[in-house]
Amino acid sequence: MSSDASSASSGDKSETSSVDIRGLSRTFDGRTVIDDLDLTIAKGEFVALLGHSGCGKSTLLRILAGLDDEISGEVIVPARRSAAFQSPRLMPWLRVWRNVVLGLPGRANRDRALATRYLAEVGIEERAGVWPKTLSGGEAQRVSLARALVREPELLLLDEPFGALDALTRVNAQRLVGELWQRHGCSILLVTHDVEEALLLADRVLVMDAGGIAHEVTVDLPRPRALGSPEFVSLRSRLLGWLGVHDASASETPLERISS
Amino acid sequence: MSVKEYAAPGAVPPKPTAQAAAPPDTRLTIRPARRARRIPRLPRAVRRAIGPVGLLVAWYLGSVTGVLPENVLASPVDVVRQAIELTSSGELPRAIAASGRRAATGFVIGAAIALALSLTAGLFRLGEDVVDASMGMFRAIPWVGLIPLFIVWFGIDETPKIALVALGVTYPLYFNIYGGIRSADSQLVEAARMLGLGRIALIRYVILPSALPGALVGLRYALSTAWLALVFGEQINADAGIGYLMSNAEQYFRTDVIVLCLAVYAILGLLCDFVVRLLSKRLLSWRASFDGDGA
Numbered sequence A: 001m002s003s004d005a006s007s008a009s010s011g012d013k014s015e016t017s018s019v020d021i022r023g024l025s026r027t028f029d030g031r032t033v034i035d036d037l038d039l040t041i042a043k044g045e046f047v048a049l050l051g052h053s054g055c056g057k058s059t060l061l062r063i064l065a066g067l068d069d070e071i072s073g074e075v076i077v078p079a080r081r082s083a084a085f086q087s088p089r090l091m092p093w094l095r096v097w098r099n100v101v102l103g104l105p106g107r108a109n110r111d112r113a114l115a116t117r118y119l120a121e122v123g124i125e126e127r128a129g130v131w132p133k134t135l136s137g138g139e140a141q142r143v144s145l146a147r148a149l150v151r152e153p154e155l156l157l158l159d160e161p162f163g164a165l166d167a168l169t170r171v172n173a174q175r176l177v178g179e180l181w182q183r184h185g186c187s188i189l190l191v192t193h194d195v196e197e198a199l200l201l202a203d204r205v206l207v208m209d210a211g212g213i214a215h216e217v218t219v220d221l222p223r224p225r226a227l228g229s230p231e232f233v234s235l236r237s238r239l240l241g242w243l244g245v246h247d248a249s250a251s252e253t254p255l256e257r258i259s260s
Numbered sequence B: 001m002s003v004k005e006y007a008a009p010g011a012v013p014p015k016p017t018a019q020a021a022a023p024p025d026t027r028l029t030i031r032p033a034r035r036a037r038r039i040p041r042l043p044r045a046v047r048r049a050i051g052p053v054g055l056l057v058a059w060y061l062g063s064v065t066g067v068l069p070e071n072v073l074a075s076p077v078d079v080v081r082q083a084i085e086l087t088s089s090g091e092l093p094r095a096i097a098a099s100g101r102r103a104a105t106g107f108v109i110g111a112a113i114a115l116a117l118s119l120t121a122g123l124f125r126l127g128e129d130v131v132d133a134s135m136g137m138f139r140a141i142p143w144v145g146l147i148p149l150f151i152v153w154f155g156i157d158e159t160p161k162i163a164l165v166a167l168g169v170t171y172p173l174y175f176n177i178y179g180g181i182r183s184a185d186s187q188l189v190e191a192a193r194m195l196g197l198g199r200i201a202l203i204r205y206v207i208l209p210s211a212l213p214g215a216l217v218g219l220r221y222a223l224s225t226a227w228l229a230l231v232f233g234e235q236i237n238a239d240a241g242i243g244y245l246m247s248n249a250e251q252y253f254r255t256d257v258i259v260l261c262l263a264v265y266a267i268l269g270l271l272c273d274f275v276v277r278l279l280s281k282r283l284l285s286w287r288a289s290f291d292g293d294g295a
């Protein structure tokens, strides 16, 4: 993790920004997936990242998480950061609460009270003592969120965390993430395929294409946001247009183009 | 969500199509599982006992009707009589103790070797290159075939027997633990790294637990191989133990004693298996596993 905050060279920005990426590239066997990408995320900002399947969103997230360092370019991220992925990735052999505090330094990794406090935040403290295999998909995903939050991250990386959830559970999980973000004040980078989800939650929505940030839009709508408001609808069709999907009414482009 | 069409009675049947394997008006009734309605079922343990007990009864009947002559296979009654006799004379308990000591010593040595090798190969790339290739090569040698060599090396007393057991135990344990370590889910490993687990913690909380199911399977194999190796080993000039009892009986055509010794081997093996199964149940309670149908 050579890219941690200590190596900040652009000192002028480091007070206000949480993530600074300059000229980032990542190549897999000669195929450039991320190409000279620049991105800044402010402290406490909620950024959503959209893009076609395979355009490199997860790759970017893994780099920010410190899981992939075969990169070129400069990446500055907070030392305290955590992630939740599309699958909850809980250790099946540890009770739910042990999963939450796993990896915390010192005695904290046996602190059941601490784990329960964060499980309560995501609304499943009563499941603290069970095996992960007995959780539903939505519950497991919430445990995964609690596990990310217990580290009190300055940057929270979310890779399609609601991707596998049904529509109803998804709505609740989205609301939960919105609340948690407001309570904890961390920066969030949320990768999603869902344009509406991005617009409901984020301060800023990025569209990734051709290895870089191709488009971005600031969402200046008051929270909580309503799906039906005219501003929302116009933003949505703008984003869909960038993603190569025209609104159903005037569609000439086949819808499959956004499918994953 | 699909709309079904049912053929009206007497209607012209629709033209057969490619997927017309079942006529379009065929419907299925999904019935509740049969077990829900069955009259009081036998407990699982009793059902499991039916097979073995049935075989015993068949054996007994074979003996009393003379289908199985005494010099081919003694009747179960004789075997039981022998068991009581040899137990009260102290001969059988002494033999079991001697064999058990051999098996246990060999097992502990073999398990220690297997553990050390599999951890080395599983956790270090260098270890993998050095150890795993060699283990693959040695495995090609049938371990029973090493008996003559062991006699040359270790003589004919306890050592070759213990060495044979140790050898038989090493392979199944090694390959299962090593495989288990290598099958650790890369996504979990990644999550653990993201959570800030260091190398030791990663091994302790992720790698070893994911190797556990494999290790326990290996343990079951290893224990059954241990007894098998013991049987072979005790053919080598034994002066104590079950094998000794057996080779004595062989000289006098005492099939009752031979069968008794085989039964003792079997019971000891089953006992070990039972213990490992119990252990697995406790250690793997976190795992969603298939229990068999209609349990």
Ligand SMILES: Nc1ncnc2c1ncn2[C@@H]1O[C@H](COP(=O)(O)OP(=O)(O)OP(=O)(O)O)[C@@H](O)[C@H]1O
Pocket (backbone or CB within 6 Å): A028, A029, A033, A051, A052, A053, A054, A055, A056, A057, A058, A059, A060, A260
């Ligand atoms: N370890 C790897 N080795 C080789 N190629 C890889 C590797 N990881 C990712 N890629 C390639 O990089 C590209 C981007 O992958 P990535 O997982 O970042 O896509 P994504 O934008 O997250 O897609 P999705 O929306 O489907 O999750 C893909 O074409 C993929 O094949």
Ligand SMILES: [Mg+2]
Pocket (backbone or CB within 6 Å): A057, A058, A059, A159
């Ligand atoms: Mg992805």
